[in-house]
Amino acid sequence: MAALLSERARADSTGEVLLQVSGLAYDYSGVSAVSDCSLELPRGKIAALIGGNGAGKTTSVKMIAGALRPRSGSIVLDGRDITNMPAHQTVELGIALVPEGRLVFQHLTVRENLILSGHVRRARERCQQNLERVFDLFPRLEERQGQNAGSLSGGEQQMLAIGRGLMTMPRILVLDEPSLGLSPILVSQIFSLIRKLNEEGISVLLVEQNVHHTLAIADYAYVLEKGRVVQKGEGQALLKDPKVKEAYLGLA
Incomplete structure (x- = not known):
């Protein structure tokens, strides 16, 4: 797996802040979806964003990845302001979004999906190497590389979605509900797999409703409610927090 990672990703394992998000806000047709999302992702760590349905988690990570432009707030990657940068530029800086619902290209083969993602400028020269590494990581994808992505099972499509993200040689892998429906x-x-990728040097921003699994692997976590971060702390600490246990784990 190590060969999949860029030298920059390896350098991002120092624990210093890699991504700084401050006061992000976004409206849909004049209705506030996110009003104050602030978080930090240290280099080489896993940060999680948890919350219920409609809390604004997906909107927040779409802003971070450049898929949505925030109404206000700032996004700083390694000291560089990328707040209004579109997605095709943020991916070149090393932010890869694995979206909720997978969104693979249904009528392209598994191999075509991966090759297409591997042609971003930062990873183009190592496309074949990265493809081999993804197949090492997901042997099922190698077995089905000539099969249309739309014919894969839900789990296989999730493998493909993550594989596509890895083909871009990300510094930050943003995973939006990767366990949904599995x-x-x-x-x-x-x-x-998320823990393994992180151990290999990729920083991870994880959005999940599976709070127990998420907090068990997250170094840091942020609780989003009604578009605002209302609580934050180390993952293990929040896992034991009475408010979090009652609200998200069903434990009084």
Whole structure:
């Protein structure tokens, strides 16, 4: 797996702040979806954004990845303001969004999906190497590389979505609900994979409703409610927090 990572990703394992998000806000047709999202992602760490349905998690990470332009606030990557930078530029700086719902190209083959993602400028020269590494990581994708992505199972499509993100050689892998709709066995495998990728040097921003699994692997976590970050702390500390346990784990 190590060969999949860029030298920049390896350098991002120092623990210093890599991504600084301050006061992000976004409206849909005049209705506030996010009013104050602020978080930090240290280099080489996992930061999680948790909250219920409609809390604004997906909107927040879409702003961070450049898919949405915030109404206000700032996004700083490694000291560089990228607040209004579009997605095709943020991916060249090393931010890869694996979106909710996977959104693979249904009528392209598995291999075509991966190759297409691997042609971003930062990863183009190592496209074949990265493809081989993704197949090492997901042997099922290699077996099905000539198959249309739309014919894959939900778990296989999630593997493909993550593989596409890895083909860009990300410094930050942004995962939006990667366990959604998967069986318990596949959920455990996905979280083990996230930890492995992080250990190999990729910083991870994780959005998840599976709060227990998420806080168990997150170095830091932020609780988003009605578009605002209302609580933050180390993952293990929030896992034991009575308010979090009652609100998200069903434990009084």
